[in-house]
Amino acid sequence: MSNKDRARRGLMLILSSPSGAGKTTLSRLLLEEYKDMALSISTTTRQPRKGEVDGVHYRFVDEDAFRRMAKNGEFLEWAQVFGAYYGTPKQPVEDALSAGHDVHFDIDWQGAQQLKQSAANDLVKVFILPPSLEELEARLRRRNQDSEAVIADRMARARDEISHWGEYHYVLVNEDVERSMCDLRAILAAERRLRKRQPWLAEFVRNLIQPL
Numbered sequence: 001m002s003n004k005d006r007a008r009r010g011l012m013l014i015l016s017s018p019s020g021a022g023k024t025t026l027s028r029l030l031l032e033e034y035k036d037m038a039l040s041i042s043t044t045t046r047q048p049r050k051g052e053v054d055g056v057h058y059r060f061v062d063e064d065a066f067r068r069m070a071k072n073g074e075f076l077e078w079a080q081v082f083g084a085y086y087g088t089p090k091q092p093v094e095d096a097l098s099a100g101h102d103v104h105f106d107i108d109w110q111g112a113q114q115l116k117q118s119a120a121n122d123l124v125k126v127f128i129l130p131p132s133l134e135e136l137e138a139r140l141r142r143r144n145q146d147s148e149a150v151i152a153d154r155m156a157r158a159r160d161e162i163s164h165w166g167e168y169h170y171v172l173v174n175e176d177v178e179r180s181m182c183d184l185r186a187i188l189a190a191e192r193r194l195r196k197r198q199p200w201l202a203e204f205v206r207n208l209i210q211p212l
């Protein structure tokens with residue numbers, strides 16, 4: 001990484017989608033590829049799914065602890081989704097951004113809206129659509145982690161989540177993971193080169209054009 005890259009202002013990359021649209025896979029691939037990108041680990045009151053590890057996928061807490069954290073102002077944003085609470089802890093995000101790292105968020109449209117109020121300039125919001133609702137349901141079933149009732153609820157919510165697509169900067173139809181990764185790489189490359197994210201440029205250009 002060159003000094004110019006280090007001087008870049010970090011961005012907040014939000015990926016939102018209905019459950020089962022492939023967001024978790026894309027998030028994982030992004031983080032594997034972009035080693036300097038930090039993941040915002042949300043706090044939630046929902047039960048861990050099979051294979052989920054506390055502190056890796058989420059911080060799992062009970063409702064009392066969540067309420068206490070919200071009251072203490074420890075969240076950048078929080079929302080109720082599927083009857084459970086989800087929140088983005090403030091401190092790790094601020095630490096990562098101030099160290100010059102991009103931060104990746106897997107949060108829903110409510111979280112994206114709230115972050116817009118506090119951090120509009122740093123946000124890059126990407127919405128991931130499934131190719132069809134049939135495909136979405138098939139993916140939820142293949143995941144085989146949720147009960148029938150939860151799947152039915154997630155399908156009902158999918159339409160609602162999708163209706164917020166217009167609030168995002170970029171929209172991908174995730175037909176093919178590798179194709180979507182290509183799109184995400186292009187989005188990141190362009191967003192990282194926005195003038196406002198390269199504060200070092202002003203001095204660089206001044207030196208470049210100063211008379212001999």
Ligand code: 5GP
Pocket residue numbers: 016017018019042043046077078079081086087088106107108109110111112
């Ligand atoms: P899941 O239970 O499937 O892991 O997540 C359910 C939904 O909650 C997903 O749409 C996910 O993006 C969203 N979510 C996860 N963490 C947060 C968070 O910290 N804030 C908000 N607003 N939504 C979140």
